[in-house]
Amino acid sequence: MSEKKLKYVGTRPIRHDGVDKVLGKANFGADLNLPGMLHGKILRSPHAHAKIISINTAKAEALDGVLAVITGDDFPPPPSGKGSVEGPQDFGDMARNVMAREKALYTGHAIAAVAATTTRIAEIALKAIEVEYEVLEPVMTLERALAPDAPILHEEMRAKGEEPLPEGPTNVATRTVMGFGDVDEGFSSADVVVEREFTTETVHQGYIEPHAVVARSISDGRAEVYCCTQGQFMVRKYCSKVLDMDPTQIKVTASEIGGGFGGKTVVYAEPVSIVLARKSGRPVKIVMSREEVFIATGPTSGSHIRVKIGVKNDGTITAADATLNYEAGAFKGSPVMAGMMTIFSPYRMDHVRIEGFDVVVNKPKVAAYRAPGAPMAAFATEGVMDELASQLGMDPVDLRLVNAVKEGDTAAYGPKFKVHGFIDTLQAVKNHPHYKAPLGPNQGRGIACGFWFNAGMQSSANVILNEDGNATVVTGNPDIGGSRTSMALMAAEELGIPVDKIRPVVADTESVGYSDLTGGSRVTFATGMAVVEAAKDVVRQLRERAAQTWDVSVDDVEWRDGHAVAMNGHADDHEPLSVAALAGSAAKTGGPISGRASLNARGPGPGFATHICDVEVDKETGRVSVLRYTAVQDVGRAIHPSYVEGQMQGGAVQGIGWALNEAYMYDEKGKLQNPSFLDYRMPVASDMPMIDTVIVEVPNPTHPYGVRGVGETPIVPPLPAVAHAVNQATGVRFRSLPISPPRVLAALDD
Amino acid sequence: MPLENEGEDWRMLDAQYISPRSVAEAVEALKGGGKDAMVLAGGTDLLVQARTGLRDPRLYVDLKRIPDLMALDISSKGLHLGASVPAAQIFENEDMKALYPGLTEAVDLIGSTQIQGRATVGGNLCNGSPAADTVPSLLVLEAICVIAGSEGERRVPASEFTTGPGETVLRPGEFLVRIEIPAPSKGAADAYLRFIPRTEMDIAVVGAAVSLTLDSSGCCEAASVALGAVAPTAILVEGAASALIGSTLDEAALERAGSAAYEAAQPIDDKRGTAEYRRRVASVLTQRSARMAAERARGRN
């Protein structure tokens, strides 16, 4: 880590895309229109669980203005065998999720699609498609899914990891166990043991921009896709898998994106629009409605978690044991593993056992949502910690301080922690005026901690020096949180030119090297690393050009504050050369200058946060108001502090919503009752106090500027922080979310 | 109307829109459009319903260009509120705030700044939602609805206007022109409170309006209490009113009014709250609303 003073990193310039966004000029997914373009609509299952007996599209096809009607039969068989699974993604399942084949597995599952000259004709055509279903009993809860007589979603599913492996099919996709030590021994040496169960409901990311895509099929079988996504290379790969094409047959351009939070890390309408475009011979646009977003795109899991923790009278944890059940939705792949890996990670322990179940139910397949799996896990662990603190008569922060993991400690999921600032966040909370501020009647305060791994992965960047001395920074990561400006800030620091002389752009899949999607809080860390490397590449070339101009060795040229400076006795002979001067003369010194880097970034650095929440409870109506909220987080280094604060505030608000009022509500037939922002109660701006932030900076040694991931950690502590505050205000422990007014009033009665 | 001439496939075409400049023109337009025509005020209910497929008008008759419907007049006789006056114009009106604070608050609660630039009391009432925020206030203020149609004008009390969820006394081709509310008597004031889990952009789980008249000694001479969102339509709660009348609005009287509200409420369990919860909140809000109205009325004596 260089201790060099930074000129641009850490400042707060206006974002490069800001003015266009404020003026409504930025182009989002639904903004592209092409000549001859058709409008696509998707027919969705009205049943949560049903066999598809037949689909008759004849009447729809006969309508004037309808140019294509497709069903699962228009897609290649879902991938299976080698190459069909990659990390958490099973492309066979993905193909079936994009367009149902044998079965409809949730209300909203895509059954067929049409492309027509107007959206109205497309809608009328949908109504003309005749589908015969054999309706099956829907499986809407974990309890039902795990019951011995539960209807089975997937006949071939066996509970992987269950010992012995059950013979018949089940709704459990996987059982996983991890841990070390001997928990029985650990609990026997404890003075106090608390064991509790916690539940959370299905919640949606709630991004403002619905999914939207325009696809065009080109004569040689290639396809071009424009869409709002967290990863253009992801869309390319996933469409190629689902449609059995080579990835490079597909060009994907990412639009501006109106939020994703993990929800835009998979494909839904993209492959459908390609097939429609191919069949109709015209470009096809599909824009989801809000209802479609709610019923058919990935929310995150509902969960049931049991946590048991034992402590000595001084607060030291002796053992911890947890069982986590997460709903995956219609196809396997809940974030239960991440839940398991985060559930005890903030605390040091010698004896730990964690068991997790990935369970399918007739709800939309879950997608990533900001620190996937971790908030529910923290809700459970922190809830038990809070109760332990009160049983021990200890300050809740002190209990954490006794147990907080330090550099070199082994995390409950295995690896050893590198340097991080967890304890610093706890100290910052203790010293913050908020922590000591007086509370009024019916008010309460809670604190809670959170951990998230953060990701590294593959990124590419090009830094192009233009003839006027301005630079273009090209990356392959859609900007969902201000990352473009952070890229520009790091490039500015390396090149020594002001950030407004740098234009950061997000390129399509044919204009920059492969980049994994924007997710895992990885872009400022990993793509930032690539940008720094590419900028260093440019600086190296600039020094070479100066050396050539001056006829000195490149070792005699130093790069200082945007200038090549002659050294080692040559200083008096040559005036320093600026970036602009060197760029202007590039044609004469060897041609254009650009740098590039592609890398697989390692060591993203753990993220820890501690939050403080104050609430007031109206004991006559059960309404909980958040009065004051402070989020403290170790961010490594804040490249652009405003965007770091924005992430901390946004994560906190999403977590508060999850804690208080958000939940998918299904009827007994498995139909979602609240697929709109009116009844899916995300917080609105006036519900929230200003979320106060405290940035703690313990630099991550693996990143040139010390960055660690920021975006996900802040959604981890709010669920328990809110619950603990409500507990202090009412004396009641809430272990089921949401803590909605009717539940509060009912609990106060008991 | 053009709709009739488009032949069989007119349903495939986009909807049509006209904006008449007088009540008579609007009556004509609606006649021509038949059952597929709907009047459009702010559109903050209707356009949402059309988008989600709940309704499918083929002709929109815009009521925002008709001067009679855009007028807000306050005189010694009371209020004439045109059906299409936007919410923002109502709650920014100082006389409205002074004379009908409860109704004005109800109007102020609708939606957000953007919604309030378009949304109307006429639309709120004619949409027929049991949870519509202005309706309980219209009931306690004894509003009269003035309706136009091809058979001429008729007047219906607000308390009889809504007949069920999404249903009103309006016959095909009829529309609301204005709402008339008498001038408040001396010592009278109203209040409206609603419960939502959030602070805005939500639909009332329960709404409670109270209008009171206090004599110079602080005794309640007249009272009216109405609840929203706890029955198929907003309801007047006579029992709650009589609990208040003759009292000094002491805690015991307020509690009796609350109990009457609890008893009168017949809510259902749904995504917005359980029945028992709604009845509890109906009682709480009735008492709080009565307390607010009383405070205001005391200030006016």
Ligand SMILES: Cc1cc2nc3c(=O)[nH]c(=O)nc-3n(C[C@H](O)[C@H](O)[C@H](O)COP(=O)(O)OP(=O)(O)OC[C@H]3O[C@@H](n4cnc5c(N)ncnc54)[C@H](O)[C@@H]3O)c2cc1C
């Ligand atoms: C984001 C949002 C928030 C909202 N918040 C609230 C809220 O807090 N409280 C609340 O009560 N409502 C709320 N609403 C609903 C809506 O805004 C109100 O009901 C509003 O008052 C409707 O008025 P409008 O002029 O927009 O009606 P429109 O949508 O134009 O019309 C509604 C219905 O009434 C009919 N209609 C309109 N005017 C007349 C007339 N003069 N004669 C006959 N029929 C007529 C229409 O044909 C239609 O059926 C909200 C809506 C949105 C979108």
